[in-house]
Amino acid sequence: MGQLIVSPVGTPAIRFGVCQRCLSTDTRSYTCYHGQCRYCRNCLHLGRVCQCDRLTEADITTPLAATDLVMPFELSDEQQHVSRQLLAWWETRTSGLVHAVCGAGKTEMTFPVIARAVNDGKRVLIVSPRRDVGIEWADRLERAFSVPITRRYGGGNKETIGMITVATAPLLVNLRHVFDYVLVDESDAFPFAFDLTLWRTLRRAGKGLFLFVTATPTVWQRQFPTVHLSRRYHGHDLPVPRLVRETEQAILDFCRQYEASPRLLFVPTKPDLVRYGELLEANGFVYKAVSAETDERTDVLEWLAAMNGIVLATSIWERGMTVTGVHVAVLDSSHALFSSRALIQMAGRAGRKPTAPTGDVVFFYEERTFRQDKAIREIEEANRR
């Protein structure tokens, strides 16, 4: 129980070519000072482990602490229902799924159960798919809780384990059975959805009690007991996407129509950023492009909100970001990379604030796909519920 460290006693770090820390088979043989040896290339960022090293689990040194909770706002009746259900699951130690639409206030609904778990003397882990989302989680938690929040992601403190830890999955590989309550945010998003090893990592870091929080659960996640929340916290309907045939004129019209508000255009791939960027530039629009390689994503977010600008983004921004009064367009929405879940998430960027509860969402298409239809159908279904 604890963090794996290299020590003179313990189990060999690499057995049968499999790294015992990250379970990767990407181990390479080389000549160590004593002879033939292997090292793991997959977890070099945590310090190299060699076949001749041994791993043991260090004890957790951070003391248990109780916490006070100051809710940032009063939960609505529907949110309270969800939050009570979470507390009941915590009492019976049941894993569960919160299926709440985008912008339902998922973060705040989980605060009571986190506080309960911490006050029971248990450690809580919050896993976010991306660092940006993790930062936002940690900031919100810090305002509500009195215990220090440990930030275990790139740029944060990668070594420590606190009572409440916010982490991205790659930095959990050297943890074993540490966290009593693991809250997986947006668990169907990019790293988890395709990488089975990340899921195994997460399972080893926790003690078997999970809470999945997402707007678009996968079939696998639906096996868990589910609590639904299909209304946003300000009570307005989700904006239903419109389907518009993609022409250059239609895209420019969209940009002109909402001149006075921020506009967010999603594109499927990075080359498309350039392609559509040239189109916008040729017609005199000022825009910024955002992809995984953009370093100052928060700066762009502030610029978008402050200057009412246009941002071209890849699916890196499909979740976990909020801009007041934004209008969303999905360019080339028939692209195979845009699953129905991604489309729902992107549509959910619009109208998240009570001051601007609606927003236009347009799917530009070259061909109609089932994915688009499924996304629209599910949004309408959530509005009916």
Place this chain on the structure above:
Amino acid sequence: MNCLVCRKPFAVPWSPATLLKRDWVCTDCERMLTPLKAGCPRCGHPTADGVTCSDCVRWLALGLDLTVHSLYAYDESGANWLHRYKFGGDVALAHQVQEMLRQTREPRVMYVPIPLSEERLRTRRFNQAEVLAKMIGPTKQVLVKSEVSSQRELGKEERRHRANPFTVHTLPHCDKIVLVDDVYTTGTTLHQAALTLRRAGVEQVSAVCLFRTLNKSKMCPI
């Protein structure tokens, strides 16, 4: 296939070689290291029309003649690469420069890596020069190094006036010895090792070096 250096997937052109080769490097990572073109005939430092550089003139004035074959320029990306390889311990990266190293191979030559001291070898776990030497050809550990402090923070003059830390362990039977090292900065290490070998009775000594540090004062951009 995933790139050896950046570990991102990329398309490998299909050929029978695809089955034989294990370590593929994508074109972006390949371009990171800048190979040295024709320069100083003694150390490979880029100079105008192949004149001997001033560093080497000074070595020649001291009566030390050693030809060093340098492969890459030690610029920023080169330094990053070496840091990952040497201090990060990612030994497999050496396969990226394997082909360039192989091209320097000569017949009936013993490749002798610059040794690490015993303690340094314990902490680093491997001799970075030995891994490179094994990629070129037959290798033998000829030299032994006594414990001295790291040269990394020392200036040029301080480096030159250090006592020779090398001693010869056993001499191999071969026509020529080629020393192998990772970086050539002032050349003190290689020259001291060569001097030790010459004193022990080896007649032909030359050297292969992966990176050559560029002198900033001399305005010769590559």
